[in-house]
Amino acid sequence: MEKDSVNKVYTPFPIPPAPADLRPPPPLEGKHEEQRLQVLAHFQKEDYALPDVEKDPSLMEAEKFWLTNDCILRYLRATKWDTQGAIKRLEDTLRWRREFGFHGLITPEHVEPEGMTGKEICFGSDTGRRPxxxxxxxxxxxxxxxxxxxxxxxxxxxxxxxxGPGVENVALFINYGEKSNYKSPSLSMSRNVLNILQTHYPERLGRAYIINIPWLLNAFFKVIMPLVDPVTRDKVRFNPKVVEEGLVDADKLMSAGGWGGSVEFEYVHEKYWPAFIELCKTTREEQMARWRALGGHIGIDEWSIKGGVTPKEPEAEVATQAAENPA
Incomplete structure (x- = not known):
């Protein structure tokens, strides 16, 4: 994280560390475990081919990496534990990711012109450790x-x-307070983005905090929000006092724009963008290395991929100490 002489910050925070007592999610039991295994077995078949794909229907390494145990569970929960529904939605997303350009077109170089003014910035986290x-x-x-x-x-x-380990979703901080000649996105564009988020990113939204909404956009949200599913709608907060309500720690929040944070962040593209891309690249490479070391197959837990450490139980800790320090 880069600072200057007046303590301004220009680069993103690293991933917040997991609490020492944080444990991985407990294993499933009963019917839900059977359903998870059914979905996993479907994609692990030796002759598996992605349906309705003529060219290279076998799964690529990046797709196997994406198909984590947690990913399968997110889609199962999103389909209310409908096994075939989850399989269909996973396959729809796999095809969409290919067609949309995630495996070649969408690179830092391709999207960088959109980021020159800092209209989207990944920075800090909320109290749920959501980036x-x-x-x-x-x-x-x-x-x-x-x-x-x-x-x-x-x-x-x-x-x-x-x-980080134990975190599956993100927090959005949307601020309409700055004055400009900004033109609201068209309804068709908004619906397209909303459809992508709801269809291909189930359970990825943890919270959305929206402040300084002008009256025209307030009317716009009244049109859009009925299109949002109820679960997602409950995660959206309009004009919250995020620090006072204990949603975000002030020292992890920007001060600009009325959020109430204490971090003097300034967006300078030449400083932020390279640092952000390098942080993401390094993090991704570390996660991929762990995934390969764990066998590089479908269904590995994200806890392990992200470097989560399982704390020892008290009994195991005592046994370990006794073995290391015999009488």
């Missing part, structure tokens, strides 16, 4: 295009990469 993605619509710097959607998904993917 925070700030959005400043007033900093819109390009005409409406598919690249804007590419950039939005790229930033979401990178923010997810920075979620």
């Amino acid at each position: 925070a993605l700030y959005m400043f619509p007033s900093r819109q710097n390009t005409d409406e295009s598919i690249r804007q959607v590419h950039y939005a998904t790229f930033m979401l993917e990178r923010t997810i990469d920075l979620a």
Whole structure:
């Protein structure tokens, strides 16, 4: 994290460490475990081929890495434990990720023109250790295009990469307070992004905090929010006092824009972007290395991929100490 002589911050925070007593999620039991195993077995078949794909239907390494145990569970929960429904949605997302450009087109170089003004910034976390993605619509710097959607998904993917052990979702901080000639996105663009988030990123939104909403956009949200599923709608907070309500620690929150944080962050693209991309690249490489060391197959726990350490139980700790210090 880079600071200057007046203590301004220009680069993102590293991943917050997991509490020492944090434990991995407990294993499933009963019917839900059977359903998880059914979905896992479907994708682990030796002759598995992604349906409706003519070219290279076998899963790529990046797709196997994406198909974690936790990913399967997110889709099972999103389909209310409908095994075939979860399989279909997973396969729909795998095809969409190929067609949308995640395996070649959507690179840092491709989306960087969209990020020149800092309209989306990954920085800090909330009290749930969810990495925070700030959005400043007033900093819109390009005409409406598919690249804007590419950039939005790229930033979401990178923010997810920075979620530490035991964290599956992100926190969005959306601030409409800055004045500009910003033009609201079209309803069709908003619906497209909303559809992508709800269809291909189930259970990835932890919280969305939205402040300084002008009356025109307030009316716009009244049109959009009924299209959002009830579970997601409950995660959206309008004009919250995030520090006073204990949602975010002040020392992990930007001071600009009325959020109430204490961090003097300034967006300078030449400082932030390279540091952000390098942090994400290093984190991704470390996670991929752990995944390969664990066998490089479908269904590995994200806790292990992210470097989570399972604390020893008190009995095991006593036994270990006794073995190391015999009488």
